[in-house]
Amino acid sequence: MFIAIFSLTLLGGALGLFLGYAARRLAVEGNPLVEEIQAILPGSQCGQCGFPGCAGAAQALANHEAPVTLCPPGGREVVALLAAKLGVEVNLTEVADTVPQVAEVLEDLCIGCTRCYKACPTDAILGAAKQIHAVFREACTACGKCVEVCPTEATRLIPVPVTLQSWYWSKPSLQGATA
Amino acid sequence: MNPLSRFFSGLRARGGVHPDGRKGLSAEPPIRILPMPERLYVPLQQHVGACARLSVLVGDKLLKGQLIGASGGNISAPVHAPTSGRVVAIGEFPSPHPSGLPGATVTIEPDGDDRCIEAVVPNDPFDLSPEEIATRVGAAGIVGLGGATFPSAVKLKLSRKSGISTLIVNGGECEPYLTCDDRLMRERASGIVEGIRLIAYAAGAREMLVGIEDNKPEAIAAMRLAAAGSEVQIKVVPAMYPMGWDKQMIQVLTGREVPAEGRSAEIGVLVHNVATAWAVYQAIRFGRPLVSRVVTVSGAAVVAPGNLEVPIGALAADLIAASGGLLTQPQRLVLGGPMMGTQLPHLNVPMVKGSSGLLALTGKEIGLPQPAPCIRCSNCVRACPVGLLPLEMAAHIRAADLSAAVGFGLKDCIGCGSCSYVCPAHIPLVHFFNYARGELAAQEKGKLRTEATRKLADSREERMQRIAREREEAARQRAARKAAADAAKKAAAMEAARLAATENQEELV
Structure with missing residues (x-):
């Protein structure tokens, strides 16, 4: 019995010392998770999540202080990636309720003041002084900054229009049946 | 055999x-030739790949076989005029697609001569x-x-x-x-x-x-x-x-x-x-370019089913009219075959290169049974020509676990409908798979978009910093120039003062 106690104590002690040494020697500065999360986020610094830019949001996500559904422009894909990264269970069908949107400039109201394109974090608005501005739909993240700064309420967010290329079958609903 | x-x-x-x-x-x-309809609606996207690029204007006179849309890329196909006539409109028109969404379409008014382009x-x-x-x-x-x-x-x-x-x-x-x-x-x-x-x-x-x-x-x-x-x-x-x-x-x-x-x-x-x-x-x-094809018009709701050689762009309604019209109101209109074809919202859509059949089916022919729970009979597994497990794939898609469905071979599914056909519980299996593939493609697109957005945001950030740096640099240079000028002025003033002082002294002396 003494041999067993002795050997286990020795083993525990040695391993403990080794782990202690390794923790000091191989210590990691900062949280690598934050950087990985930041790589997932869109990086447009729109601030819709309530944090100062994507870096702040990544920090909060890494500390589990914010839900993975915090990023409106990221949409469902970002939610799914964040949930996988953080090991969080999330019901994606609920996230789907927020329809993807894009900004639109109402040409009757636009006075060409250039405020919206200066505010756009992804250069998705084209324009010049006293010229009607237009939105590149592919580049727009629907962050809403242009809507905030427009003095004539000429910019607004609309749901992304469905085209022949983007349309696909909806999920079949089975009343009461289980597949 | x-x-x-x-x-x-x-x-x-x-x-x-x-x-x-x-x-x-x-x-x-x-095979009968369809009498030339009053209008032809020729969509520019009739193939897999990039949409054809429009090459005519409204009012242009066309000959049969003349190009109206040039090939739009490496994987694309041109579109030609199905008969001689005039372009009366270019714009959106319902496409032969289950969504019924409009697509870019050239509307042609045939002149009745059917004159061909020289080849x-x-x-x-x-x-x-x-x-x-x-x-x-x-x-x-x-x-x-x-x-x-x-x-x-x-x-x-x-x-x-x-x-x-x-x-x-x-x-x-x-x-x-x-x-x-x-x-x-x-x-x-x-x-x-x-x-x-x-x-x-x-x-x-x-x-x-x-x-x-x-x-x-x-x-x-x-x-x-x-x-x-x-x-x-x-x-x-x-x-x-x-x-x-x-x-x-x-x-x-x-x-x-x-x-x-x-x-x-x-x-x-x-x-x-x-x-x-x-x-x-x-x-x-x-x-002769591809401007017509043989289309089967069939189904119990059609008076005289048969095969018609139709110009591309003829409306489904023209085909039905040429087949004697409808006996009863069809329960379902299908473009293509009943297994893999797509449901049409109405008859006001044009025939395209890929249209093999137009079916007007009665309620008796289709049957609309209610889906029931899966009993795991595995009939779908035996029916699948690819060797997949449709029941497992559908169950995972239902539970929103698409990656598991991909693991079961979702991407190899050809959507043939054999599983849905044999399912005794009438579960719309292929509908599940089509939905899942659309959803996966949308997610893939979303990922690419996120990457592109980040690139845009980063390049803007960089540009802003560069502009700020340049501004600062310019301000510094301005300040330096001003300082130099001031110093020179001061020096000149001092020199003048000194000269004046010496002159005074000389005068005094």
Whole structure:
């Protein structure tokens, strides 16, 4: 019995010392998770999540202080990636309720003041002084900054229009049946 | 085909179902030409790949076969005027698509003359180089007419590159109701055989096989007669669904299996449809681009079912009117066959290159049973021609776990509908798979978008910093210049003061 106690104590002690040494020697500065999360986020610094830019949001996500559904422009894909990264269970069908949107400039109201394109974090608005501005739909993240700064309420967010290329079958609903 | 060989080639085919063919409805009357409609609505996107680029303006006079949309990229196909006439509108028009969403469409008012554009054709098409044939096939706007609508020239050029030994021409036509390929083979066999020889020459294939299901004895006889004396071999395959799926046809005829997510070229086989062979013959021999096709009009709601040769852009309503109209209000309109076709929202949509059939089905023909819980009978597993587990895939998709469904082979699913057909619980399995594939594609697109957004945001950030830096630099330089100027001024003033002082002193002295 003494041999067993002795050997286990020795083993525990040695391993403990080794782990202690390794923790000091191989210590990691900062949280690598934050950087990985930041790589997932869109990086447009729109601030819709309530944090100062994507870096702040990544920090909060890494500390589990914010839900993975915090990023409106990221949409469902970002939610799914964040949930996988953080090991969080999330019901994606609920996230789907927020329809993807894009900004639109109402040409009757636009006075060409250039405020919206200066505010756009992804250069998705084209324009010049006293010229009607237009939105590149592919580049727009629907962050809403242009809507905030427009003095004539000429910019607004609309749901992304469905085209022949983007349309696909909806999920079949089975009343009461289980597949 | 004798029972023994039927048994053996049946063994090679995996899965499959035997739906009631209902081909008798439309198989007997010969192909009729559709009277020219008052308007033709020609969509610019009728193929897989990039949309054709518009090359006409409203008011332009057109000749039959004139280009109205040029090929829009590497994988694309041009679109030609189906008859002579005038362009009356260019804009959005409902497309033959289950969503009923509009697509870019050229509206043509035929002048009734049907005058063709001049074409230069060689006396012997086999004098042309194989590359030239492929180029002409591309310029004629030919796409896979079996329904896949993949540009044929792309397939020909790829086959030359990858080295094809066998050309298989698909005369399976396994979809119930459809008889357009059957009629084409019965009536135009010699043209098809020449088209096959042209395709084989262009692709560099030595062996030419035509697979025809044994439920079309007249077509087999006609094709055998036309192919007599040539290298084209007519092969009879057992009638089952989906025999017309190219990989199934390859396996039954050659015994070789195309690997998962692979292409038939990997095992040295090229597959084309019989209607495509006919179109190639027309294009190379007579210089006629693809501007019409044979469409089966069938279903119990149609007065006189049959096959019509229709110009591209004719409305579904024109086809129904030319078939004697409707007996009753159809419960469902289908473009293509009942297994893989798409539901049409209304008859106000044009026929396109890939339209093989127009079905007006009654409630009795379709049946709308309520889905019930899965009892895990595994009928769908036995029916699947790809060898997948449809019940498992559907269960995971239902639970929003798409990656698990992909793990079960979702991407190999061909959407043939065999599983939905045999399911005793009437679960819309293929609908689940189509939804999941659309959703996966949307997610993939979203990921690319996120990356692009980040790039845009980063480059803007960089630009802003650069501008701020440059501004600062400019301000510093301005300040330095000002300081230098001030110093110079000061120095000059001091020098002047000193000079003045010395002068004063001199005066004093």
